[in-house]
Amino acid sequence: MAILEEPIRQVKTLKNFIGGEWVQSKGKIVDVVNPATCQTIAKVPVSTKGEINAAVEAAQEIFPDWRRTTPVARARCLFRLKELLEEHFEELSRIQTQEHGKTIDESRGETRRGIENVEVACGIPTLMMGYNSEDIASGIDEYVVRQPLGVFGIIGPFNFPFMIPLWSAPYAVATGNCVIIKPSSEVPLSQTRLAELADEAGFPPGVWNVVHGGRTVVNGMLDHPGIQGITFVGSTPTAKLIYRGCGETGKRVIAQGGAKNFMAIMPDCNVERTIPALMTSFFGNTGQRCLSGANLLIVGEDDKFYNTFMDAVTAASKGVIIGYGLDESVQIGPVRDKEKKEKIIGYIESGIQQGAKLRLDGRKNIKIVGDYPGTCFLGPTIFENVAPDMKIGSEEIFGPVMSVMRAKNLDEAINMCNDNPFGNGHSIFTSSGKAAREFQYQVTSGNVGINIGIVAPMAFFPFSGTKDSFFGILHTQGQEAVRFFTESKVVIQRWF
Numbered sequence: 001m002a003i004l005e006e007p008i009r010q011v012k013t014l015k016n017f018i019g020g021e022w023v024q025s026k027g028k029i030v031d032v033v034n035p036a037t038c039q040t041i042a043k044v045p046v047s048t049k050g051e052i053n054a055a056v057e058a059a060q061e062i063f064p065d066w067r068r069t070t071p072v073a074r075a076r077c078l079f080r081l082k083e084l085l086e087e088h089f090e091e092l093s094r095i096q097t098q099e100h101g102k103t104i105d106e107s108r109g110e111t112r113r114g115i116e117n118v119e120v121a122c123g124i125p126t127l128m129m130g131y132n133s134e135d136i137a138s139g140i141d142e143y144v145v146r147q148p149l150g151v152f153g154i155i156g157p158f159n160f161p162f163m164i165p166l167w168s169a170p171y172a173v174a175t176g177n178c179v180i181i182k183p184s185s186e187v188p189l190s191q192t193r194l195a196e197l198a199d200e201a202g203f204p205p206g207v208w209n210v211v212h213g214g215r216t217v218v219n220g221m222l223d224h225p226g227i228q229g230i231t232f233v234g235s236t237p238t239a240k241l242i243y244r245g246c247g248e249t250g251k252r253v254i255a256q257g258g259a260k261n262f263m264a265i266m267p268d269c270n271v272e273r274t275i276p277a278l279m280t281s282f283f284g285n286t287g288q289r290c291l292s293g294a295n296l297l298i299v300g301e302d303d304k305f306y307n308t309f310m311d312a313v314t315a316a317s318k319g320v321i322i323g324y325g326l327d328e329s330v331q332i333g334p335v336r337d338k339e340k341k342e343k344i345i346g347y348i349e350s351g352i353q354q355g356a357k358l359r360l361d362g363r364k365n366i367k368i369v370g371d372y373p374g375t376c377f378l379g380p381t382i383f384e385n386v387a388p389d390m391k392i393g394s395e396e397i398f399g400p401v402m403s404v405m406r407a408k409n410l411d412e413a414i415n416m417c418n419d420n421p422f423g424n425g426h427s428i429f430t431s432s433g434k435a436a437r438e439f440q441y442q443v444t445s446g447n448v449g450i451n452i453g454i455v456a457p458m459a460f461f462p463f464s465g466t467k468d469s470f471f472g473i474l475h476t477q478g479q480e481a482v483r484f485f486t487e488s489k490v491v492i493q494r495w496f
């Protein structure tokens with residue numbers, strides 16, 4: 001099948017978007033490389049402390065005006081943004097495939113979920129309503145209003161370059177705050193395009209800012225007293241660092257970290273429908289999802305079921321088509337870069353060394369369509385006889401690797417899920433309502449799937465998480481994001 005046209009055809013040095021202006025950074029410049037073609041598609045700055053400070057100042061300057069803009073008028077900017085995102089839907093999706101490597105269908109799904117968050121935030125006039133109580137004492141009423149706080153930093157990971165900042169930004173600006181988005185510098189293009197569209201949508205200069213870079217920008221956000229809070233999505237070590245930093249400087253924080261998700265298979269599951277769900281869960285987005293399946297947990301001591309099920313899983317995994325995501329026949333794209341590929345290979349080697357049985361080796365026999373010089377491709381890998389304390393059974397691999405374990409019964413399966421330090425999204429596949437209920441009741445992850453492999457909450461639900469997958473109180477998306485980005489103020493009024 002033909003390759004879809006690439007929207008990025010010229011290598012440009014990206015600028016920061018500060019106070020409504022596109023500003024060249026004075027920082028070092030690094031390449032952004034398409035992991036399928038190995039071509040440099042852009043250059044991105046590692047911005048300086050002075051540049052993040054300038055963005056905070058620009059945001060602080062506009063904040064008093066923006067918070068006085070009525071919620072209805074603020075929502076109108078979001079409605080215009082939503083229209084522009086629809087108009088540029090395919091372009092935005094292809095940019096994600098070019099910068100990240102995921103398939104075009106995965107990118108389209110990501111664009112859709114990003115837009116859905118803008119749609120939900122359009123309801124801000126009702127979402128941020130307060131409440132009141134008449135006659136708390138004779139002739140005295142009391143009410144609560146929700147007010148914005150000021151400037152927020154939004155820090156994104158590499159794996160969902162377009163969508164994840166949209167778990168926060170629409171709610172932040174809808175409630176009357178200003179934002180500074182720091183995309184992952186590995187994938188900075190879709191956020192740059194999004195900022196252009198936000199500008200076109202009519203947000204006043206300084207409300208929506210983008211500063212590219214790495215630690216200096218993040219530390220600049222943590223240090224700056226003008227930043228009221230940070231939403232962060234990324235790995236657990238960085239999430240812990242952000243959580244601690246915000247605690248020390250008195251900022252609000254949502255820090256969503258890494259994952260190690262279990263998919264529990266009961267012998268009464270619908271095998272025909274479970275296998276495709278597992279393929280998407282373990283190998284979709286090349287395993288680079290915080291909701292990817294990581295450990296496949298077959299429950300029960302029925303060896304016949306185990307063998308039949310594993311034969312079906314292996315056959316389906318062998319058939320996965322790998323290649324450049326702009327080829328619509330491709331089912332999984334490359335890993336984001338060579339360093340990540342080497343890290344995943346390191347995990348595969350550790351699995352072999354620690355005694356797991358390699359059933360399918362994604363380093364070999366991979367079915368790549370097309371002829372690409374890229375070396376970031378990896379096929380599905382399956383390990384059996386994995387113990388929960390092996391590295392491949394306990395650590396986040398973030399690649400297309402399935403670690404298969406067995407549990408004697410449902411109780412043991414639930415304990416294995418809960419003994420894991422992460423708590424993002426565990427799933428059960430079963431036709432038993434009782435087993436499903438028991439699993440969802442007892443499992444200590446923030447998201448639970450019942451006959452669903454990727455439990456990605458809709459925009460009007462919180463993107464939950466627990467334990468080492470989440471630090472904070474409120475979550476991104478929907479009503480919880482509205483609460484995070486606002487402070488409640490209590491007013492008591494005596495009527496003379």
Ligand code: NAD
Pocket residue numbers: 155156157158159160182183184185213214215218219233234235236238239241256257258259289290396398424463465469
């Ligand atoms: P990462 O932690 O390496 O980077 C995330 C962001 O933090 C980037 O913008 C990066 O520039 C910045 N950063 C990295 N190291 C830093 C440091 N030492 N100091 C300051 N800033 C730093 O994460 P990643 O590799 O980009 O993303 C993948 C991770 O994100 C995985 O662990 C995945 O599970 C997780 N993730 C979690 C969720 C969730 O909702 N829980 C969603 C998506 C991804």
